Amino acid sequence: MIVVTDVNRSPIIGILAWLLFVFSTLAGSARLIVKYIIARRLTMDDYLVSVAMGFSLLQTICISIAARNGYGQEESASSAEQLEKALKSVYASEMFYIASVTFAKLSALAFMNFLMQRTRKTEWGLIVLIGAWGVAAEFAVAFQCHLPRPWSWDANQCFNRDTWWMVFGAIDILSEAALIVVPIMMVLHIQMAVARKLVVIGCFLTRILNIITIVLELVYRERNKAAPDPMLAIWEAAVCAQLVQCLGIVVACVPHLKPFMDGLQSTGLRMYYLPGETSRRGEYGYSSKGGTVGHELSGLPGVANSTTVFAGQQRQDWDETLSQNSQSHIIRETRTWVVEEQYHPDPGASQATDSESGSPGSHGSHGLGTRID
Template sequence: MILPREHETPFNKAPVIRAVAALLMVIAILSAVTRIVTRLLTVGAFKKDDQLVAAATVVVIAQSAAVISQGANGLGKLESLGPEQVSYILKSHYASDILYIAALLLSKVSATRTLWGMAPRERRKAIWAIEALIAAWASSSILAALFQCSLPQPWDFVHGQCFNRSIFWIYVDALNIVTDLAITGILVEMFIKLKTSTSKKILVISVFGCRIFIIPPIVSHMYYFKRIADSPNPLFDMWQPTVIVQVIQCLSIMATCIPYLKPFMDSLNSGQMAAGDYRGTRSKGSNSRSQSAYASARMSRPPRSLRGTGAGITSIATRASHRLQKYEMMDMSANHDRAGGVEENITTVTAGNKEDASNSPNNRSWDGQSHTSQTVLVQSTWRVDVEESGKDENYATAANTK
């Protein structure tokens, strides 16, 4: 239905409500789409935090539609409204309050799930605690919003008997601020330890910590809602808190999506900065420097069964693009089987390319110190049963050059 064109006046704020709600809804949708497309292009997966953002965006669309319909039916107008209009506004406002809290819940949990993927193990208990606080806050707020006024019309805050709604929104907004500060605090504590320049630290903390910019609108909502608590024209004076709620909702979605903008993702993927175990931020076909170092450390560590045997284990770094490899199988230790008289030989396979076959120390040290070459360290251990041939020691050597 196309509404007749209205202009904002001191006595009619309905056009402002409709315009702001529609504009901020579009911004939230674009932010979510940008994040999801960026993740699909760089990671190729639709992860749990992305699913939560998508769900939050759907809730935002429903909430914004309810607010737009309120403006279309007279919310923000100082003129007298008919009973049907008042009833429709109150019901839509009742639904929009619940959807607003649900949207905040989903966006906050998405942020904590993103934190979970980056945080080391010792910080995950704190993330669990924040998620528990968010769940308790949202569930209690939604439950209170459902029964804010007496039955059978819990949405009628104009003519019904309701609890103190200003105190209720102070509770909702105060814990909204606390949870945002908790999420931002963990982010800052994690990224302040980045091994990079101060400018890059500031960039990362600013991008991931932009959630603090939601706090001023939340404080404004507390102030304006308290002002209209005893207003003689609540359906007109509600236009300011309603607009501020749309701003808070949109900023919550944007704060969750801003870190996934393409230029910032490219900066992370280039290896210029890394924060702990930053999963899911590397592009297809490329490895970050931190993951290469971690893989090298894990793969170059000898298995427990070979420690203390005095046998040296050699790992040769090779270029990933090289197809020519040589496999050497050498007897590392021998254990006699008591029952069948079979020897168990534990062997180690070392993968390397032809140019490193000479095991030149210069070549290995240069490749180990290079920050640009991509290397793969391969070490495999398995058991080979060799029938006893009368000798105490058996050696097996196999070479395969592709």
């Protein structure tokens, strides 16, 4: 039986690694199952978080092997063979860790793009930056030490690992901050109740927990920079890294909670399309001076019908010189719409047309209307 002592912290690393992995896997699995039950399909953000979960499993296996071979205990207590195995396992776990964190961030970006139904320049920029950051970090870890033993970071033949992880953590914090600010700015421009808006913003603010954990990891790495026994001193930073990996997956699943979905659905945004709906993803336009907003209305499953709605909005542009005038506080809007509906209660029956007189359940154009508010 392995006992935790002042000179042996390896059991803490192994136990917490598996515990946090189970927690993140439960969160990710619940998200995927609920999504598939509701929509009968998965989207790109689901596939990306699944990849992140796969890399998280591989990383947890590697770090637990390292813990069983002396990672987190005094170096003198392990044999040369155990130390070699531990270093190799840590080397592999660091590469899987970077991959897991990167794909979790890309999943969050893909979900934001799905909500907006389009990818703006901001989202494209974040995708490119986070992707390039992940690839560069993988290469840096892969060649951190001299070949043919790139995993031997205890041989003093590597680049400055402490400085490298500080830079990696700083960029990680900046990317997390961007993943908080960008969606919150998006939500602030959506017309919805203040209470629901606060719930939605709160879901994105959960990433602050990840930032706090990254900061703690960097603090421990800085404190242990000149430790006489780095194999033992690293255990606190190793635990923080496991927590960062876990939170990266969990916070990517938080926006799929029911309060968040209810808040966005109330604004007209559809997060899921139910089986049988034939409509494609709608298009939502935003303009500071007004414009045209188009929405597609989908039919009910099992009923052959089609509905077309055309809505045009025209707003008067006010002269800036009248900004202090009382007229500047009046909003004028003209809407014109046409509604056409064809309804057949029995899709398998003979094809009926609107031109046929006495056809039950058939309706033609409902007309053209204009309203001025």
